[in-house]
Structure formats: structure tokens, C-alpha cells
Amino acid sequence: MKPVIALVGRPNVGKSTLFNRLTKSRDAIVADFAGLTRDRHYGDGKLGAQEFIVIDTGGFEPTAETGIVKEMAKQTRQAVAEADAVIFVVDVRGGLSAQDHDIANYLRTAGKRVLLAANKAEGMQESPLLGEFYELGLGEPHPVSAAHGQGIRSLVEAALEGLLPEEEPEDEALADGSEARPIRLAVAGRPNVGKSTLINTWLGEERLVAFDMPGTTRDAISVPFERNGQRYQLIDTAGLRRKGRVFEAIEKFSVVKTLQAIADANVVVLLIDAKEGVSDQDAHIAGYVLDAGRAVVIAINKWDAIDSYQRQMLERSIESRLAFLKFAPVLHISALKRQGLGPLWQAIADAWASATKKMSTPVLTRLLHEAVEFQAPKRAGAFRPKLRYAHQGGQNPPIVVIHGTGTDHVTDAYKRYLEGRFRAHFKLSGTPLRIELRGGRNPFNEKDS
Structure with a gap:
């Protein structure tokens, strides 16, 4: 961390x-x-x-x-x-x-x-x-x-000095080539939204073998568990503590633990209290998740506790205040009554699959050419940016690198257009997608000094 x-x-x-x-x-x-x-x-x-x-x-x-x-x-x-x-x-x-x-x-x-x-x-x-x-x-x-x-x-x-974290092997597999590492899952949100209740429900409902994993300062705790053959590692942000053989989840809000857990996670569940709505705090946490490039699922807890009018207003609030997370699925759950947890797990799995999806260079290049043919980038003076080919530059979050000339003049709006085309083809859900444009110098533009 x-x-x-x-x-x-x-x-x-x-x-x-x-x-x-x-x-x-x-x-x-x-x-x-x-x-x-x-x-x-x-x-x-x-x-x-x-x-x-x-x-x-x-x-x-x-x-x-x-x-x-x-x-x-x-x-x-x-x-x-x-x-x-x-x-x-x-x-x-x-x-x-x-x-x-x-x-x-x-x-x-x-x-x-x-x-x-x-x-x-x-x-x-x-x-x-x-x-x-x-x-x-x-x-x-x-x-x-x-x-x-x-x-x-x-x-x-x-x-x-002396605080540098140890390097970890790649996410997709262990260094020795054995079984893939578990998905690192963090539950983030402001105090009293039900993080502890959700964690305890998971721990009890899935019949998990859980234990403290020491070795980091500030008592950060990770809890390994398995569901339907998939291994997860829950990164605690809710103040999880062990008392004998019973886990107690204490709502103790620590900004540092939240930021560290998000940075260390593969997938983040952003938990929002349906009765309180989307607060500035929720937006700040969501912004940090986006900046960190983490896959994210938005879970509205206590959905059963509000009426139809409140639900309508809450959905509008999410659309406006969390518009930058429009790629994230929104799930309605009740951690206390164990409602909606199945679809939540499916959304988590889909987000992780999207974040680690492999996109071939020929397919990306074909999609790029089709997008340009349908709508070319705007001219910059007398010239129009030319986008030649694309390839994948990373995972979690997926990065698409596009090469061409005049790429400095490609607008943000056009980058969002390209992102939408790539998302639609690969059916990406719950993960940010980053577009990187790289240009090459034209030697004929260089004049002898």
C-alpha cells in the first residue's frame, strides 16, 4: 500500500x-x-x-x-x-x-x-x-x-526511506506460473452506509474461511474467501477486526485506509446509502476510484427503505453527480436483508472480466478505421489528424494506444466517441477505458537550420 x-x-x-x-x-x-x-x-x-x-x-x-x-x-x-x-x-x-x-x-x-x-x-x-x-x-x-x-x-x-512497498507479481498469474491470483475487492463508502453489514453478510452467507493477514502498518486487513470457484481477497475499509473466532465489523472511517484500499484493489464496490442520497463524500471517493483506474460497481444499499419517489430522485442524483462513472453498473441491494447480492456478485465478476479483457491489435485497428470512416476527427487548420492503427497498452484499466499523425489536435469529444465504439464492441462494463494518442514526427516538416 x-x-x-x-x-x-x-x-x-x-x-x-x-x-x-x-x-x-x-x-x-x-x-x-x-x-x-x-x-x-x-x-x-x-x-x-x-x-x-x-x-x-x-x-x-x-x-x-x-x-x-x-x-x-x-x-x-x-x-x-x-x-x-x-x-x-x-x-x-x-x-x-x-x-x-x-x-x-x-x-x-x-x-x-x-x-x-x-x-x-x-x-x-x-x-x-x-x-x-x-x-x-x-x-x-x-x-x-x-x-x-x-x-x-x-x-x-x-x-x-525504508517505506517502499515490495514489488508484486503480475495480476494475471503468480510469478511461478501457477494458479491466477485472487481478485482484490474493496468496499468503499462514507461512514454508516452499511459496509460492515455487507462484509459480515458475505462472510456468513458464503461460509468463508477468513483470517487476519498481518504485515502492513495501520492494521490494514485482507480477508480471503471463495465463491463459485472464484477466489477473492477482500481489502478492508470498514475497520474489520477479529474477536476470538467471530469477526466484528466496526464502522471506523479512515480516509487513508479508504484511499489505500482503492489503490490496492482490482475492483471497488462503491456503497451508497439510499436514504441519504449521493453526497459530496461519495463523489470524492468516486473521483479517486476513477483516477486510480479501478473497475467499479455502484451498489445502492437500503433500497428497500425508500419509496418510489425517493428512488426516482436518487437515480437522477446518481446520473448528475456521478456522471463520470456512467460506465459503472448500478445495483440495488439490502445488505441487512440479503437482497440483490447475487446480481452484485455477477456485476463484480463482469467488471473484473472487462478490466482484464484482451483486445487484439487487428480488431482494434479495424474498429478504429470504421470509426474514422463513420466520423472523421475535426480539421486542425489545413490538416486533419490521421489515425492509422491501434493496439492494447495495458489492463486494469484497459488502455488503447492509437498511433497516427496530428494526434495532438484530436479533441476530448472525439476521444470519448472512440471510447464508446470500443466499449460497445468489447461489451466493457464497470471499468474505465483510457485512450492514449501517439503521434510521429513528419521529417518533411523539419527545415534545415
Whole structure:
């Protein structure tokens, strides 16, 4: 699973600037969930091929006892608890403060690896002002400038040291060529939508042999089980815990666990509460599923608890708020009453089959030519993009790579048109399909210098 880095510090030291630098965006909020303060944000960072999750927190006052400051401190403590490493951001130009000492005292007791980032240190790598931060007892400060990008790479490399996940064999088969690996299945959704009830229903109904699989931090748990000869591995997002021989599912919402489970899954069941409708939280989670390229099935839980008018309004809400997941099947279930679970399993199987479908180059190229013949891409000036051939570039999600000339001028609308043609022919359901356009240089366009 992706390592997690939390950014901690007093107000106005540059945590948000560093967050945006690490996530390579000016507004890189992946999840701004209801129930959390505005000052706790989650984003995706990348260093080379290594991906990680970054948590931005509000100004931290560990000794606060009342008001919004106390709530912000509570959110920061939660971020520290979720993190593998903590970057404590201080302000070189502002100097050391009593609040920095309070934060350092808390971090020393948190049991986490802590790196001290001395921000706003552009041109001050050798400045004696850095010396006073040794007083915090957190080791050597890393001089950085979040605004200018100086020293960021070495800081992140130090934070990720020893946290790199082990490489896994390909999804389709084990490294030794033996039986295919199980489908990794995650159930995601906001608190109290029935994730725990659905998981417990599966565990009981299918007569499963389940066990804790340790080995990851933050007590992430995977539960292997089998249904109709197909092996699955349930990746927990609902706080599954073992008590004796009985599994208890505790609704404990952790954003980090949800993001990690989605990233680690092959198929995601997005569970929505029929009585509550589609919330901003649901849309944020759905957006992350799409960005991760995961196959997805939307399950509307507690469908039996709403009337026909509510059902009609809910369906309209799904069409509008989750329009970007229109490829995902929508199932109506009741986890408590065990209704609709058979079709849900079939939709999960179909989504996985679509995500891993093999598409031959001749068929893809023929479909491309037929699509262009039916509707050619728009002209770009005096020239029209020419799309010559297509081949498959990956699975889960399936990627179709199209080669031609002038591909930079192919519009997004035309890419969606091509996607629809490919989807219809291969009957893809429940999986995103990505179109990549690659062009070749025309040597006759290059003039001698």
C-alpha cells in the first residue's frame, strides 16, 4: 500500500505550499470529507515511480483545550496516527517559537519517524539561523523552500526511506506460473452506509474461511474467501477486526485506509446509502476510484427503505453527480436483508472480466478505421489528424494506444466517441477505458537550420 506522509506545524509556516508542491497542483485536494475540518486534506504525491499519500493539516497547537483550535489539533493528531512518516515544518525566517517546542514534544511521544523541514530557506542552506532548530531534538533540519521547490526531493527521499512497498507479481498469474491470483475487492463508502453489514453478510452467507493477514502498518486487513470457484481477497475499509473466532465489523472511517484500499484493489464496490442520497463524500471517493483506474460497481444499499419517489430522485442524483462513472453498473441491494447480492456478485465478476479483457491489435485497428470512416476527427487548420492503427497498452484499466499523425489536435469529444465504439464492441462494463494518442514526427516538416 502507498506510504503516508503527514505535514505538521504551526500556522503560516508553508505546509499548504509544501502540500501543493508534493502533489504538483495548486489545488490538489483528493478528499475534502464532511466531518473533517477544512485544514485536513489528502493528496497523491509521486517521486519517480514511487507514489505516496500526503496529508495537509491545519495549524497545530497541541496544548489547545477549547474551540476550533482544539478541533484542529484533534485532526492533526489523527493525521499523525495515520502516517508512516511526519514532516514537521518550521519557518527559518520566523525563527524558533514556543509553539514549535510544544509540537516537537508531542511528536517525540508519537512513535513516528519525524523529519524537520526548515522552510523558507531559499539561499540560506548554510545560514547560522538553522542552528537554533537543533534545540527541538529532532535531528538535523532539512533546509527547503516549498515556494521555489528547493530541497524538496531530498526531503521526500528521506521521508520515504525504508517505506517502499515490495514489488508484486503480475495480476494475471503468480510469478511461478501457477494458479491466477485472487481478485482484490474493496468496499468503499462514507461512514454508516452499511459496509460492515455487507462484509459480515458475505462472510456468513458464503461460509468463508477468513483470517487476519498481518504485515502492513495501520492494521490494514485482507480477508480471503471463495465463491463459485472464484477466489477473492477482500481489502478492508470498514475497520474489520477479529474477536476470538467471530469477526466484528466496526464502522471506523479512515480516509487513508479508504484511499489505500482503492489503490490496492482490482475492483471497488462503491456503497451508497439510499436514504441519504449521493453526497459530496461519495463523489470524492468516486473521483479517486476513477483516477486510480479501478473497475467499479455502484451498489445502492437500503433500497428497500425508500419509496418510489425517493428512488426516482436518487437515480437522477446518481446520473448528475456521478456522471463520470456512467460506465459503472448500478445495483440495488439490502445488505441487512440479503437482497440483490447475487446480481452484485455477477456485476463484480463482469467488471473484473472487462478490466482484464484482451483486445487484439487487428480488431482494434479495424474498429478504429470504421470509426474514422463513420466520423472523421475535426480539421486542425489545413490538416486533419490521421489515425492509422491501434493496439492494447495495458489492463486494469484497459488502455488503447492509437498511433497516427496530428494526434495532438484530436479533441476530448472525439476521444470519448472512440471510447464508446470500443466499449460497445468489447461489451466493457464497470471499468474505465483510457485512450492514449501517439503521434510521429513528419521529417518533411523539419527545415534545415
